[in-house]
Amino acid sequence: MSEDSGPPTSRRAGGTGQRSGTTRRRGRRPAGQDTRAALLDAARVEFTERGFDGATVRAIAERAGVDPAMVNHWFGGKDALFVAALQIPVNPDELVPQLLAGDPGQLGARIVRRFVTVWDATDGGPFVALLRSVSSHEGAARMLREFIARVVFGRVVSTLDTDNPELRAALCATQVAGLGMVRYVIRLEPLASADHDTVVTAIGPTLQRYLTGDLEPPSSGM
Amino acid sequence: MSEDSGPPTSRRAGGTGQRSGTTRRRGRRPAGQDTRAALLDAARVEFTERGFDGATVRAIAERAGVDPAMVNHWFGGKDALFVAALQIPVNPDELVPQLLAGDPGQLGARIVRRFVTVWDATDGGPFVALLRSVSSHEGAARMLREFIARVVFGRVVSTLDTDNPELRAALCATQVAGLGMVRYVIRLEPLASADHDTVVTAIGPTLQRYLTGDLEPPSSGM
DNA sequence: GTCTATACAACGATAGAC
DNA sequence: GTCTATCGTTGTATAGAC
Incomplete structure (x- = not known):
């Protein structure tokens, strides 16, 4: 399964300073992947419990412990997050x-x-x-x-x-x-x-x- | 919001544009116009196309050509309208x-x-x-x-x-x-x-x- | 005259966008 | 974090049936 749809921006480490203020950190940024995975997990829980419409971006982000803006940044919106989260639990x-x-x-x-x-x-x-x-x-x-x-x-x-x-x-x-x-x-x-x-x-x-x-x-x- | 500065709320919509054509007057409508049945029909369409959450009371009422408050008046709320509209097509x-x-x-x-x-x-x-x-x-x-x-x-x-x-x-x-x-x-x-x-x-x-x-x-x- | 079906307006809440 | 749009709901004035 392609769980690898990055943010719209370049995922190259040197391309964009994703956050961390003005400090440009080269190389490793594993924290971003953690945020993305946390959003996916949270989205599955919320979509499961509330359905597509009932699940809110805020609730998903809150459950993931990140800012709601991260949903847009990593997935491009609620729909894309939904598609990414919908994975069948079998291979x-x-x-x-x-x-x-x-x-x-x-x-x-x-x-x-x-x-x-x-x-x-x-x-x-x-x-x-x-x-x-x-x-x-x-x-x-x-x-x-x-x-x-x-x-x-x-x-x-x-x-x-x-x-x-x-x-x-x-x-x-x-x-x-x-x-x-x-x-x-x-x-x-x-x-x-x-x-x-x-x-x-x-x-x-x-x-x-x-x-x-x-x-x-x-x-x-x- | 204590003050609605927007244009939609003109205090008394006195002389300004009344709804062109069929003016939905207040008060009891002439006999024969079954608001309840119109709401049921509209609700079935909306619930079918949008689901329970996606279908709004406002949209249902608009489709029925009546005021959204009629949903509460005739059914007691969105849930009750939903239950009433959900009829199995067999007896x-x-x-x-x-x-x-x-x-x-x-x-x-x-x-x-x-x-x-x-x-x-x-x-x-x-x-x-x-x-x-x-x-x-x-x-x-x-x-x-x-x-x-x-x-x-x-x-x-x-x-x-x-x-x-x-x-x-x-x-x-x-x-x-x-x-x-x-x-x-x-x-x-x-x-x-x-x-x-x-x-x-x-x-x-x-x-x-x-x-x-x-x-x-x-x-x-x- | 009384009753009731109706329309209008507004409220509190909350979601999604920016 | 803020802002705006819209949701479901409620209160109330009104017009027509009875």
Whole structure:
């Protein structure tokens, strides 16, 4: 993930005296990166808790312990900070191979288990933020769409050599997204508090059918 | 600000430009002009396009052609207007019996077909608004949760006399919500443009299993 | 005449920009 | 840090229905 979008100004140490008054310090300025990382962390918390509109630049800066002007300086504005902060808590480069390793007949179960394990770790907070983003921010839906189609389920389905790979990927997305919505956003019981085994047992077969099963009605011979 | 030095507040807007054309006079309007309904319509548009936070009372009132104070007068505030405007485009009192009528083995298919039929009619707009509401407004998630659990799937599942009725209802909610999310919000192809038969054939069996099927792993004899 | 739906004005709070 | 715009809300005068 490119977490490296510097400020509009040059990032060369000798180019601009970023602060420190008139003293021009050559070389090291690691403090700036700390400020940027602190803003990202604070932004994730605030965006998670308040949504895009509800999260204020002031609150984010205050949480990060820096001046609100730093948001503009490092990211160019609230939108850019939002985009930078919206990172999915998994690394698909290693996620997909891990899912594909093992019994192909249990692939659906592994996906479900991984999903609840990842998101339960943060109580679903980032998932709620993601949902907010998708439904309220213009580019977020497109971003998530391409992420799902190309990176996550696209890679998984493409290795299975089945018919209708795109449809299968989309179907998987429906079940996984719906699980996250009900468990983390709507928090509908008993699913919201169900242990992982229960969830995997109930929903794993659905994913498995979408991945490798027959999508035609069982009585129809095509 | 004790003194408003700006030009907008001319003490008594006596002779200066009154609103050209249709002067919104004070006092009771002639019968037949339903301010309440106009506000509801405007609120749905605004909430759909801007989300709960983004939609302002002022903008809603302007769209309705009335004074912002009317929101308070008729609904008690923005929240109450939001709740009133958030109407699900189905009547569960007649929806559930219609779903239950017919072959029980095709119940899942009927639910899916009804779902896409209802929401396709509005291109999913209200669904997106609903998702925004759920993820950004505190009471919306609770409202939707109770609606799903008690009114929709709760009634359906309770007539089936199966084990784990609450879990089955929640599982149904995951698949239906996820379908709506992928089809109407993320708009992931080919599912976003798939015809009803394709969707029903692919997802109907999932609902059917959640409703009446075995939720234990098929290979396990326990 | 009474009631009420309505418009106008203004307030306190707060966000984002400069 | 300051400044400005705008938010949701409230008070009140008024005009028309009853």
